Amino acid sequence: xxxxxxxxxxxxxxxxxxxxxxxxxxxxxxxxxxxxxxxxxxxxxxxxxxxxxxxxxxxxxxxxxxxxxxxxxxxxxxxxxxxxxxxxxxxxxxxxxxxxxxxxxxxxxxxxxxxxxxxxxxxxxxxxxxxxxxxxxxxxxxxxxxxxxxxxxxxxxxxxxxxxxxxxxxxxxxxxxxxxxxxxxxxxxxxxxxxxxxxxxxxxxxxxxxxxxxxxxxxxxxxxxxxxxxxxxxxxxxxxxxxxxxxxxxxxxxxxxxxxxxxxxxxxxxxxxxxxxxxxxxxxxxxxxxxxxxxxxxxxxxxxxxxxxxxxxxxxxxxxxxxxxxxxxxxxxxxxxxxxxxxxxxxxxxxxxxxxxxxxxxxxxxxxxxxxxxxxxxxxxxxxxxxxxxxxxxxxx
Amino acid sequence: xxxxxxxxxxxxxxxxxxxxxxxxxxxxxxxxxxxxxxxxxxxxxxxxxxxxxxxxxxxxxxxxxxxxxxxxxxxxxxxxxxxxxxxxxxxxxxxxxxxxxxxxxxxxxxxxxxxxxxxxxxxxxxxxxxxxxxxxxxxxxxxxxxxxxxxxxxxxxxxxxxxxxxxxxxxxxxxxxxxxxxxxxxxxxxxxxxxxxxxxxxxxxxxxxxxxxxxxxxxxxxxxxxxxxxxxxxxxxxxxxxxxxxxxxx
Amino acid sequence: xxxxxxxxxxxxxxxxxxxxxxxxxxxxxxxxxxxxxxxxxxxxxxxxxxxxxxxxxxxxxxxxxxxxxxxxxxxxxxxxxxxxxxxxxxxxxxxxxxxxxxxxxxxxxxxxxxxxxxxxxxxxxxxxxxxxxxxxxxxxxxxxxxxxxxxxxxxxxxxxxxxxxxxxxxxxxxxxxxxxxxxxxxxxxxxxxxxxxxxxxxxxxxxxxxxxxxxxxxxxxxxxxxxxxxxxxxxxxxxxxxxxxxxxxxxxxxxxxxxxxxxxxxxxxxxxxxxxxxxxxxxxxxxxxxxxxx
Numbered sequence: 001x002x003x004x005x006x007x008x009x010x011x012x013x014x015x016x017x018x019x020x021x022x023x024x025x026x027x028x029x030x031x032x033x034x035x036x037x038x039x040x041x042x043x044x045x046x047x048x049x050x051x052x053x054x055x056x057x058x059x060x061x062x063x064x065x066x067x068x069x070x071x072x073x074x075x076x077x078x079x080x081x082x083x084x085x086x087x088x089x090x091x092x093x094x095x096x097x098x099x100x101x102x103x104x105x106x107x108x109x110x111x112x113x114x115x116x117x118x119x120x121x122x123x124x125x126x127x128x129x130x131x132x133x134x135x136x137x138x139x140x141x142x143x144x145x146x147x148x149x150x151x152x153x154x155x156x157x158x159x160x161x162x163x164x165x166x167x168x169x170x171x172x173x174x175x176x177x178x179x180x181x182x183x184x185x186x187x188x189x190x191x192x193x194x195x196x197x198x199x200x201x202x203x204x205x206x207x208x209x210x211x212x213x214x215x216x217x218x219x220x221x222x223x224x225x226x227x228x229x230x231x232x233x234x235x236x237x238x239x240x241x242x243x244x245x246x247x248x249x250x251x252x253x254x255x256x257x258x259x260x261x262x263x264x265x266x267x268x269x270x271x272x273x274x275x276x277x278x279x280x281x282x283x284x285x286x287x288x289x290x291x292x293x294x295x296x297x298x299x300x301x302x303x304x305x306x307x308x309x310x311x312x313x314x315x316x317x318x319x320x321x322x323x324x325x326x327x328x329x330x331x332x333x334x335x336x337x338x339x340x341x342x343x344x345x346x347x348x349x350x351x352x353x354x355x356x357x358x359x360x361x362x363x364x365x366x367x368x369x370x371x372x373x374x375x376x377x378x379x380x381x382x383x384x385x386x387x388x389x390x391x392x393x394x395x396x397x
Numbered sequence: 398x399x400x401x402x403x404x405x406x407x408x409x410x411x412x413x414x415x416x417x418x419x420x421x422x423x424x425x426x427x428x429x430x431x432x433x434x435x436x437x438x439x440x441x442x443x444x445x446x447x448x449x450x451x452x453x454x455x456x457x458x459x460x461x462x463x464x465x466x467x468x469x470x471x472x473x474x475x476x477x478x479x480x481x482x483x484x485x486x487x488x489x490x491x492x493x494x495x496x497x498x499x500x501x502x503x504x505x506x507x508x509x510x511x512x513x514x515x516x517x518x519x520x521x522x523x524x525x526x527x528x529x530x531x532x533x534x535x536x537x538x539x540x541x542x543x544x545x546x547x548x549x550x551x552x553x554x555x556x557x558x559x560x561x562x563x564x565x566x567x568x569x570x571x572x573x574x575x576x577x578x579x580x581x582x583x584x585x586x587x588x589x590x591x592x593x594x595x596x597x598x599x600x601x602x603x604x605x606x607x608x609x610x611x612x613x614x615x616x617x618x619x620x621x622x623x624x625x626x627x628x629x630x631x632x633x634x635x636x637x638x639x640x641x642x643x644x645x646x647x
Numbered sequence: 648x649x650x651x652x653x654x655x656x657x658x659x660x661x662x663x664x665x666x667x668x669x670x671x672x673x674x675x676x677x678x679x680x681x682x683x684x685x686x687x688x689x690x691x692x693x694x695x696x697x698x699x700x701x702x703x704x705x706x707x708x709x710x711x712x713x714x715x716x717x718x719x720x721x722x723x724x725x726x727x728x729x730x731x732x733x734x735x736x737x738x739x740x741x742x743x744x745x746x747x748x749x750x751x752x753x754x755x756x757x758x759x760x761x762x763x764x765x766x767x768x769x770x771x772x773x774x775x776x777x778x779x780x781x782x783x784x785x786x787x788x789x790x791x792x793x794x795x796x797x798x799x800x801x802x803x804x805x806x807x808x809x810x811x812x813x814x815x816x817x818x819x820x821x822x823x824x825x826x827x828x829x830x831x832x833x834x835x836x837x838x839x840x841x842x843x844x845x846x847x848x849x850x851x852x853x854x855x856x857x858x859x860x861x862x863x864x865x866x867x868x869x870x871x872x873x874x875x876x877x878x879x880x881x882x883x884x885x886x887x888x889x890x891x892x893x894x895x896x897x898x899x900x901x902x903x904x905x906x907x908x909x910x911x912x913x914x915x916x917x918x919x920x921x922x923x924x925x926x927x928x929x930x931x932x933x934x935x936x937x938x939x940x941x
Contacts, residue, residue, distance in 0.1 A: 006830040010747065017743035019736055020806065021760040023799055027771065030778040192674055199671035206454070212675060214928070219682050221920050223860025225889040226913050229896045230685050233906075263678065280491040284553070287447055288504035288560060289481030293664035298507065303494050314766075321768025323863040324889075328897055348770040348863070355774070355867050360782060372774040376767060383766040387759060478657060509656025519650075561650050 031376060034369035038153070041363040042145040043166045044128075050143040050165065051119050051127040051134055058082040061143055062152060063166040069126055070165065077124060090118060090127035108133070116140050128165040148363070153370070159334040159345075161354065161364045169367040171374065173336045177344040178378075180337050181251050181326065182319040185258035189315060192259070193266030194308070200267070201274035202296055220264035228328030231257040236329055243341055249331030251340040257325045262315035269314060273307020274300055310386045317382040321375060323348035347371045400425045400564060400594040401446060406460035408441060410453065415441050417618045419460075423611070428586060428595045430605035430626065433615035434641070439598045442615070443566050446596065447483040448476050464564065481508055484557030484593075485566045489573045490549030492541035492556070497533050500541045500552055504560040519559055526592070527555035528585055547578025554585060558593075565589065567597040571604065583608050602642055606630050614638045686917065693914025696907045702915075706873060710895060711904035715912055720877055721790075721885030722859055722919075725869065728794025728881070729858050733801040734851055740802075741809025741847075746835060765803035769863040772800050776868040791881040793869025800864055801854035808850025812843035845934035849927045856923030860916060862889040888916045 043063045044050055050066070052058065058080050061069070068074045070089055078084045095104065095111060098118070104111050116137035119125050134140065148169065156170020196216075200209045235256055240248030277300045285295040301308070331343025332353060351368050358364040401423040408416035416438045423429050431439035441450065448469060450456045461468050469479050481504070492500050501520040510516060520537075524530040529551045533544070541552055550570060557565060567586070571579040586595060586608045599605050605612050606626060613623040614637070622629060622638045633639050704714035748754045776796030786792040816839055824834040862870075870890035878885045892912040895905045 002830050002833070006832045009832040009835075013739060013743040013747045016736055016739040017748055017757060019740050020764045020802065021757065023802070024760055024764055026779060027767070027775045030775055030783070031771070034778055192678065195671045195674040196678060199668075199675045203668050203671055204675070212679065215679050215682055218921070218924060219678070221856055221860075221924050222685070223862070223889055223916055223920060225860065225862045225893050226689065226916060227685075229892055229909060229913050230688065232896055233909075234688065260681065278491065280487045280489065281493065283449060283452070284485070284487060284491050284556075285493070285503070285507070286452070287449065287480050287483075287485035287566075288507060288556070289477045290503075290507035291477055291660050291664045293667050294507045294660060298503070299493050317766055321766075321770070323768065323770040324893060328893065348768055351770050351774060352863055352866055355777070369774060369778070372771050376771050379766050379768060379771075380763060383763050387762070475657060475661075477661070478654075481652070505650075507660075509653045509660070510650070 027376070031369055031373050034366055035373045036366075037361075038169070038363055038366035038370050039148055039150055041148050041366065043148050044143075044145050045165055045167075046362075047131055048128060048165060049131045049134065049145070051115065051125075051129060052141040052143060053119055053123045053125055054139055054141050055123050056082055056085075056141055059144065060146070063148070063168045064152070064156070064158065064170075066166040067158075067160065067163050067168055070128070083123075085124040088122050088125045090115075090122075090125050090129075092129055112137055153367070157336060159350075161358070161367055167363060167367075169363070169370075171347075171371065173334045174345055174347045174350050174371065175374070176336050177251070177330075177334075178320055178346040178348075180340070180344060181254045181258060181330065181346055182316055184251065184255035184340055185262055185319045186312065186316055188255060188259035189262045189266055190312065193263055193270065193311070193315065196263075197267045197270035197274060197308075197311075198296060198301075201271045202292070202300065216264050216267055219260070220268075224261065224322060225324045225328075227257050227261055228325035231325060231329035239341075245341060247331055247343060249329055249343050251330060251337055251342060251344045254326045254330035254344075254346070255340065257329055258319040258322055261322060261325065262318045265318050266311045266315040269311030270304070270308040273304035273311070276307065277303045306389045306392060310389050313382055313385050313389070317379055317386075320378055320382070321348060323352050327352050347375050351375075398425050399423065400427075400464065401596070402461075402463040402466075403442075403445070404461040404463070406442075406445065406458065406462060408438075408445065408450070408459075409457045411455040415618055416445075419620045421613060421620060421623055423594060423596065426590060426592075426594055427611060428590045428597065428609045429611045429613065430609035431596065431598045431613050431615060432600075432602060432605050432641075433621075435600075437615040438618040439613075439615040440568055442620075443568055443596060443598050446564065446566055447480045447485055449485070451476065477508075481560050482562050483564045483566060484560065484562035486550070486553050486557055486568065486570045488569045490546055490553055492544075492549050492552055495541060496538050497541050497544070497552060498537040501555050501559050504556060508560060520555075523555040523559035524552075526558055526589065527551045528581065528588075529555055545578075547574050547581060550574060550578065550582060551585065554582075554589075558589070562593060564594045564596065567595065569598050569600060572600055579604075602630070614641060616641070689910060689913045689917060692907075693910040693912075693917075696911030697914060701911055705875065706908070709900055710873060710908065711901050715888065715891060715908070715915065717874055717877055718886040718888045718891040718912065719915065721870075721887045722889075724790050724878065724885055725793055725797055725865065725887055726855050726859050728790055729797035729801055730851070730855060732795055732798035733805050733854065736798075737802050737805025737854075738809045738847060741806045742813055742835060742839075744806065744810040745813035746831070746839070761803045761806050764799075765807075769800060769861055770866075772796055773864040773866050773868060775799075776864055781868055787882065788867070788869055788871075788884050789882045790869055790878060790885050793865045793885070793887075794881075796864045796868045797858045797861060800861060801858050804854040804857065805847075805850055808853075809843070809847050812846035812850070813839060815846075816842050845930055849931050849934075852923050852927040852930070856920050856927070859919050859923070860889055862887075862893055865890060888912055888919070892916060 056077060058077060065080060069087055075087050076084065077087060095114060099114055104114060112133040115127060115129050115134055119127055119140045153169050153171060156168060157172045158168045158170045159173050160168040200212060231253055235253050236248035239245065239250060239253055281299055281303060282295055285299045326346050327349040330345060330349065332345040332349055333343040334345045337344040351371050355368050358368055399422045403419055403421045406416055406419040419442065431443060433439045444450050445462055458470060462470055493503060498520055501523050502516050505516050505519060521530060524533060529548060532548060541549065544552060571582045583604060589595060609626045612626045612629040614621045616637055622633055622635045629638065630642055701714040703716050705717050707713035744754060744757060776792055780786050780792035780795050781788060820838055821834055824838045865887055869884055870887050871884040872894055874886055892909060895909045895912060
């Protein structure tokens with residue numbers, strides 16, 4: 001009896017030991033399968049086609065070109081390598097201006113003919129219409145649709161996930177926004193983090209560091225949405241006044257908040273690393289006539305450099321993945337940032353802001369999962385860096 | 398002339414009375430060994446000479462420690478200048494996480510010497526005097542951790558000697574080493590004694606007998622006996638010393 | 648040739664040290680100041696909003712008046728829900744790591760996986776929760792889905808603290824029990840678990856503190872903008888404090904009227920987190936004292 005319980009318990013323990021591995025596998029599986037769907041989506045909205053005049057020999061349009069055509073940024077087919085004729089944009093609702101209800105039929109049964117008529121009449125036309133209406137029509141040129149190319153997503157510089165007829169999912173603005181904010185956050189947090197960890201590990205009397213450490217841990221415990229709220233209520237108006245900005249929501253506001261949030265991680269990890277520096281190493285330096293400060297920056301910091309690096313990298317990870325605070329203070333403009341004082345948008349903020357509106361299974365939904373996959377990979381790389389650094393640290397000793 | 402002189406030294410860790418009323422004079426360019434069972438205060442006493450115990454919170458000293466006639470615990474004494482003149486070698490080899498060259502050059506650099514050629518020359522001299530130059534001259538840029546334990550300890554001696562200290566404190570310098578490395582270190586101590594006064598704390602009485610001119614025996618925070626090494630080991634005055642060197646305790 | 652040292656350099660290096668240390672001190676205290684500014688700002692502005700009605704009533708007038716009771720209840724449900732999932736699984740998994748898993752590569756692998764899970768941003772948990780619990784398992788937007796997602800987030804913390812708590816028990820206790828003929832399970836249950844319990848509980852409370860403040864994982868799995876009544880079952884949506892704060896602070900119709908509510912919500916949220924930290928610390932301190940007495 002006793003043995004049976006022991007054996008069953010062992011099984012349960014063993015099974016649960018792998019729970020984190022299973023969860024990670026599940027996360028990878030579900031994120032990937034949703035994200036991969038994006039590259040099977042047509043670039044034009046499902047169920048719709050782009051119809052051209054038979055004379056028009058343009059055969060392949062990218063999502064970006066389609067957007068430019070419909071925004072009337074491209075006004076002549078020449079620009080796309082076609083014939084020299086002006087572009088005429090045609091949408092379904094234009095039908096109502098051109099024809100009476102009777103002509104179209106009560107059930108829109110004649111709409112297909114009329115669209116085809118328009119297309120045949122206008123050489124430079126591009127019509128964005130439902131596929132079912134024009135399917136049987138002859139003498140029009142339907143632009144063959146293709147799936148969203150990976151290259152356009154990964155290297156695309158525009159993010160218009162809700163544009164019609166064809167949304168654009170270029171992730172570069174979001175990726176650069178994320179890196180930009182995180183970079184400045186670390187730039188701000190690094191001097192503070194190093195100074196404070198040195199102070200705590202080396203300079204401060206034990207009584208002082210005993211008080212300071214819980215304070216810093218507390219900083220870690222404050223929920224990110226509270227940081228975001230504080231940023232919104234205090235930092236954003238402050239920045240707007242100081243730099244005379246049209247809006248205070250900016251990359252800098254995000255960086256400041258993130259710096260504050262990354263600090264505790266940087267400090268605790270680096271401080272631990274410095275405390276691990278052997279006492280005799282310090283004494284050897286002091287015994288040669290070095291001052292305490294010389295000892296710190298010539299011996300203690302080089303000795304614990306891998307631990308400090310781990311702390312900084314973990315801080316970067318925290319900054320890259322942070323969602324709510326950034327969402328609340330960065331202004332969320334999906335453009336490649338040129339200045340830290342402009343609004344920008346990060347990957348996590350994009351997911352949080354848009355997933356609620358994206359219909360499940362659609363291209364937009366899947367593109368947000370792709371962002372999740374990218375985020376997952378970034379953090380995985382960051383974690384691996386930390387593992388490698390600390391593994392090297394172990395062999396050194 | 399006396400290099401080091403301690404007068405009525407009492408030392409406390411908090412409430413613990415670690416050293417009790419110690420008087421000693423150490424002459425110039427001699428090798429003096431401190432022996433005694435563990436916890437007897439010999440290491441603590443050694444560490445008073447370069448004020449290493451300052452780092453310990455709650456440590457307190459009464460009495461005087463003079464080096465070259467100057468009270469090193471007097472106000473206005475610069476600890477870094479004192480420590481530059483009093484080198485120290487520790488129980489375990491503790492090279493810095495730097496190259497061999499930078500380890501030896503460290504003491505020069507932190508004391509403001511910038512002349513590259515001069516540093517190179519001093520590093521060579523120091524490594525030579527530590528009998529390490531021939532072994533490492535082709536790999537000065539390599540990490541100090543690439544050396545063996547014995548080599549690392551000689552590197553630490555070279556590091557201490559690079560700033561030309563007039564006193565060298567050695568805190569059980571061979572206790573973590575194999576017999577061959579130990580022999581090399583002992584040989585080195587004899588050679589270095591022409592340049593500097595050496596105070597060595599050791600567990601091994603044979604070592605004390607081999608390297609030192611004078612020996613002090615410590616027991617329970619007191620200095621029981623101090624005199625010529627030969628005399629201490631052959632004809633000690635105190636019974637406690639007799640018991641210790643004949644191995645009855647310790 | 649005797650060495651010549653520059654005494655001016657000595658003065659300089661000492662002055663440099665003083666300057667650097669003073670600078671470090673100022674920077675360190677400035678962080679404390681920042682923390683007090685954040686806490687003080689929210690607590691001072693929030694405390695005037697707090698009253699019995701604010702804590703016990705539902706929002707009214709399009710969230711410009713009324714209280715936050717449904718959000719408090721929702722956060723409580725989510726904490727309990729995630730605890731019910733994460734605690735048993737996490738504790739058992741932590742025990743496996745310390746007591747059963749063959750040392751070496753396997754433990755290193757599992758630990759890496761746990762670290763990786765801990766490093767995944769919370770929004771990715773939110774995405775996964777939506778794809779897996781809400782859509783694939785068809786729980787819908789519900790307390791169940793939200794709790795499970797938050798539970799996954801808490802899991803690495805629980806596993807780590809449990810593993811450390813068990814690993815720090817000297818092996819003599821295990822050997823003593825096994826030598827008396829107890830099975831491994833009995834040893835764990837009767838000897839090790841009671842010893843590790845205080846630290847395990849500390850970890851659990853800290854993970855709950857973390858869970859109570861998370862917004863991103865529940866955005867798409869559970870949280871509701873506004874609900875007129877409290878949830879009836881685990882398949883209902885609920886409101887939650889952090890999400891409520893986000894909503895009130897960012898997407899309001901009448902920002903001026905909503906600001907006090909935002910401060911009040913932030914106040915309650917911070918008090919919960921601080922309380923969790925204090926309790927966890929108190930337990931840890933109590934335990935350390937007891938250990939020293941032994």
